[in-house]
Amino acid sequence: MGNDEIAEKILTLKEEREALILAHNYQRPEVQDVGDFRGDSLGLSRQASEIKPKVIVFCGVHFMAETAAILSPGSTVLLPDLEAGCPMADMMTPEDVEQMKREHPNAAVVTYINSSAEVKAVSDACCTSANARKVIESFPAGQEILFGPDQYLGHYVSTQTDRTIHLWRGYCPSHMKILPEDIERAREEHPGAEVMVHPESTPDVIERADAVLGTAGMIRRARESNATEFIVGTEVGMVYRLERDVPGKRFFPASRRALCPNMKRITLEKVLWSLEELEPRIIVDPDIAGQAKKAVDRMLAAV
Numbered sequence: 001m002g003n004d005e006i007a008e009k010i011l012t013l014k015e016e017r018e019a020l021i022l023a024h025n026y027q028r029p030e031v032q033d034v035g036d037f038r039g040d041s042l043g044l045s046r047q048a049s050e051i052k053p054k055v056i057v058f059c060g061v062h063f064m065a066e067t068a069a070i071l072s073p074g075s076t077v078l079l080p081d082l083e084a085g086c087p088m089a090d091m092m093t094p095e096d097v098e099q100m101k102r103e104h105p106n107a108a109v110v111t112y113i114n115s116s117a118e119v120k121a122v123s124d125a126c127c128t129s130a131n132a133r134k135v136i137e138s139f140p141a142g143q144e145i146l147f148g149p150d151q152y153l154g155h156y157v158s159t160q161t162d163r164t165i166h167l168w169r170g171y172c173p174s175h176m177k178i179l180p181e182d183i184e185r186a187r188e189e190h191p192g193a194e195v196m197v198h199p200e201s202t203p204d205v206i207e208r209a210d211a212v213l214g215t216a217g218m219i220r221r222a223r224e225s226n227a228t229e230f231i232v233g234t235e236v237g238m239v240y241r242l243e244r245d246v247p248g249k250r251f252f253p254a255s256r257r258a259l260c261p262n263m264k265r266i267t268l269e270k271v272l273w274s275l276e277e278l279e280p281r282i283i284v285d286p287d288i289a290g291q292a293k294k295a296v297d298r299m300l301a302a303v
């Protein structure tokens, strides 16, 4: 079966199942194209929670489907490949958080949305890359902050605020593949292009960028900027998302090596099987979900 045929079957079955297909910005192009919505993990989960569909097919990685399940307790949430995890999220466990809390007993715990439901449940607040600073500054001045899993997002935010932030040591292996020399080479090849990089990038990449943005911010920036060419310093799937939604402008990946194999595990075939079988389901323990939701709500109240 070709992609068009599979996509048609998906769209028919989606109606029958009363399902909503969410496609993260890093998904394969053909998967983005069958999505009802494309976006970042929080935006997608929030859209689904407003629509309240019977079934949510989350084309992304495990923590994203968990976030959707936490925000949409009445929907069946499917992740077309259970092996699609996030190595960064796996780098911080609830035990790691407890250990950090023992070392800094007066600190509040702020965790990046790229974390498991169990880690969110032991956190005071969650954040995304776009709202991390606001969430951190919603705590009283002088309040120390424990931040994880991403040391680079945490470091970047620490340069934007006067708060004391203790960092966990996680990182994104895909963003790590973007090197400072990639940015320099891309600037030579595309003079005049604007350089946008994700704050999961290393400081030596961030310092060479024109703008440091999450994926939703990159789309906004590409639409609003006078520039017509952009170097995109994040997972390569984002280039298709930008080309699709910001026509007439040109986008070049900072590095083609910045590919997230977990994101690419989701294929059209797996989306179809998932809709046929209503599996694999993501079920978050209700106690954990309740605790994790408090951390998500605290973020939403801060932004």
Ligand code: CIZ
Pocket: 024, 039, 040, 041, 042, 113, 114, 128, 129, 198, 213, 214, 215, 216
């Ligand atoms: O939260 C997300 O969706 C991620 C991991 C990327 C981004 O910046 O949108």
Ligand code: SF4
Pocket: 026, 061, 085, 086, 087, 088, 089, 114, 172, 173, 174, 175, 235, 260, 262, 263
């Ligand atoms: Fe995790 Fe990085 Fe993949 Fe995002 S791109 S899902 S942070 S490993």
